[in-house]
Amino acid sequence: MIQVTWKIKHVLVSVVFLLILLLIFFAKYNSKHNAAQKTGQYLYKKFVFNDEIEYNKQLLQEASDRIQELEKKILALESQVPKSYPDVKFLNYLSRKRILITGGAGFVGSHLVDRLMLQGHEVIVADNFFTGRKRNVEHWIGHENFELIHHDIVNPLFIEVDEIYHLASPASPPHYMYNPVKTIKTNTLGTINMLGLARRLNARILIASTSEVYGDPDIHPQPETYWGHVNPIGPRACYDEGKRVSETLTYAYAKQENMQVRVARIFNTYGPRMHMNDGRVVSNFILQALQNDVITVYGSGDQTRSFQYVSDLVDGLVALMGSNYTQPINLGNPVEHSIIEFASIIKGLVGGRSKIKHLAQVEDDPQRRRPDITRAKKYLNWEPKVDLNAGLHKTVNYFKHELHRFKHSQRNKFLPEKP
Numbered sequence: 001m002i003q004v005t006w007k008i009k010h011v012l013v014s015v016v017f018l019l020i021l022l023l024i025f026f027a028k029y030n031s032k033h034n035a036a037q038k039t040g041q042y043l044y045k046k047f048v049f050n051d052e053i054e055y056n057k058q059l060l061q062e063a064s065d066r067i068q069e070l071e072k073k074i075l076a077l078e079s080q081v082p083k084s085y086p087d088v089k090f091l092n093y094l095s096r097k098r099i100l101i102t103g104g105a106g107f108v109g110s111h112l113v114d115r116l117m118l119q120g121h122e123v124i125v126a127d128n129f130f131t132g133r134k135r136n137v138e139h140w141i142g143h144e145n146f147e148l149i150h151h152d153i154v155n156p157l158f159i160e161v162d163e164i165y166h167l168a169s170p171a172s173p174p175h176y177m178y179n180p181v182k183t184i185k186t187n188t189l190g191t192i193n194m195l196g197l198a199r200r201l202n203a204r205i206l207i208a209s210t211s212e213v214y215g216d217p218d219i220h221p222q223p224e225t226y227w228g229h230v231n232p233i234g235p236r237a238c239y240d241e242g243k244r245v246s247e248t249l250t251y252a253y254a255k256q257e258n259m260q261v262r263v264a265r266i267f268n269t270y271g272p273r274m275h276m277n278d279g280r281v282v283s284n285f286i287l288q289a290l291q292n293d294v295i296t297v298y299g300s301g302d303q304t305r306s307f308q309y310v311s312d313l314v315d316g317l318v319a320l321m322g323s324n325y326t327q328p329i330n331l332g333n334p335v336e337h338s339i340i341e342f343a344s345i346i347k348g349l350v351g352g353r354s355k356i357k358h359l360a361q362v363e364d365d366p367q368r369r370r371p372d373i374t375r376a377k378k379y380l381n382w383e384p385k386v387d388l389n390a391g392l393h394k395t396v397n398y399f400k401h402e403l404h405r406f407k408h409s410q411r412n413k414f415l416p417e418k419p
C-alpha cells in the first residue's frame with residue numbers, strides 16, 4: 001500500500017516536472033514565434049505591401065485601358081445606329097437655299113443654324129472654333145442638309161451658296177481683347193473674303209455688326225443715324241473699329257459691285273449656349289450667383305445695358321435677310337437696366353448667398369446703351385418678344401446644367417476665376 005502511494009507520488013512529481021518543462025518550452029517557443037511574426041510583418045510591409053501598391057496601380061491601369069476600349073466600341077456602335085434629328089420642313093429645290101453661316105458654331109450662330117435648318121434650308125457652317133464649339137451644332141452633324149467646315153475666314157473660302165450670314169468674330173470683350181490683331185484681321189480680311197465670295201456668287205450677304213460701333217455714346221438711345229463716339233486706339237478698338245471697317249467695306253462693295261448687303265447692329269444678347277467663360281456680364285453674374293461667389297460689378301454699376309434674348313435676335317436676323325432694307329439696323333431690346341440693378345435681378349432670380357463686390361472700372365466702358373428700334377419696327381415689323389425674366393430663367397437653367405456637367409468632367413478648369 002505504502003509502495004503504491006509512493007509510486008503515485010513519483011508519477012505525479014514526474015508529471016508536474018514534465019508539465020513545467022512543457023510550459024518553459026511553450027513560453028520560449030511563443031516569444032520566438034512573436035519575434036518572427038514581427039520580423040515577418042516588417043518584411044511584408046517593406047516588400048510585399050509596396051508590391052501590392054504597384055499591383056493595384058497595374059489593376060487600375062488595366063481597368064482604365066479596358067474602359068477606353070469599351071468607350072471606343074460604344075462610339076463605333078453609336079455611329080451605326082441611325083441618328084434622329086429634329087423635324088425639318090421639306091422645301092422643294094426652288095425655295096430651298098444653300099446658306100453659309102460664318103461663326104455658325106458660336107452662341108448666336110448656332111441658334112441661327114437651328115432656325116434655318118428647321119425651315120428646311122441647306123446650312124453650311126464655317127468656324128475656326130476659337131470661341132465656337134462643335135457641341136453647339138452636334139445635333140445636326142450627319143444630317144443631309146448640314147455641313148460643318150473647320151475654316152478660319154481670314155483665309156479665302158471657295159464654296160457655292162445663295163446667302164451668307166457673316167457672324168464670325170469673337171464678341172465678348174475679354175475674348176476679342178485676348179488677341180486684338182486677330183480680331184481686327186477677322187473683321188477686315190475675313191469680311192473682305194466673305195464680301196468677295198458673295199460678289200462672285202451674286203449672293204445676298206448679312207454682316208453682323210454691333211452696338212459697339214456707337215462706342216461710349218453721347219446720344220441716347222442710339223439711332224442708326226448716330227455716328228458714334230469711339231476711341232480708335234483704346235483696348236476695345238480692335239472690335240469696335242474692326243466692326244466699323246467691316247461696315248465700311250460692306251457699303252463700299254455694295255456701291256462698287258452693286259451687291260445686296262444687309263447690316264445688323266446687334267446689342268447685348270444672352271441665352272443658352274453662352275460659353276462658361278464667356279466673360280460677359282450675363283454669364284458672369286449667373287455663374288457667380290449659382291456658386292455663391294461674389295458678384296463682380298465693374299466700376300460703380302451705374303452704367304446701363306439693354307439685354308435681348310437670343311431667339312429675338314435670330315427672328316430679327318432672318319427678317320432682315322428677307323427684307324429689302326439695305327441700311328444698318330439696330331437689333332436689341334430697348335428695356336434698359338443699370339448693371340448694379342441687373343446684379344440684384346440675377347441675385348433675386350438665382351437666390352443664394354452671393355455678395356456684390358465693386359471692382360475697378362473697365363477702360364473705355366460705354367456708360368449708357370439702349371437701342372432705338374424704330375427702324376426695325378418700321379422696316380422689318382420686328383420687336384423683341386421675350387421679357388427679361390423669362391429669358392433669364394431659361395439661361396439660369398442652362399448654366400445650372402452646364403455647371404453640373406463640368407463638375408463631372410476634367411474640364412472644370414475652364415470655370416471663371418474667382419476674384
Ligand SMILES: O=c1ccn([C@@H]2O[C@H](COP(=O)(O)OP(=O)(O)O[C@H]3OC[C@@H](O)[C@H](O)[C@H]3O)[C@@H](O)[C@H]2O)c(=O)[nH]1
Pocket residue numbers: 171172173209210211212266267268269279280281282284285296297298299303305339362365366
Ligand atoms: O463681371 C462683369 C462683367 C461685365 N460687367 C459690366 O457689364 C457691362 C456689360 O458688359 P459685357 O462684357 O457684358 O458687354 P459690353 O456691353 O461691354 O460689350 C458687348 O456689347 C455688345 C456686343 O456687341 C458684344 O457682345 C459685347 O462687346 C459693362 O459695363 C461691364 O463693365 C460687370 O460689371 N461685371
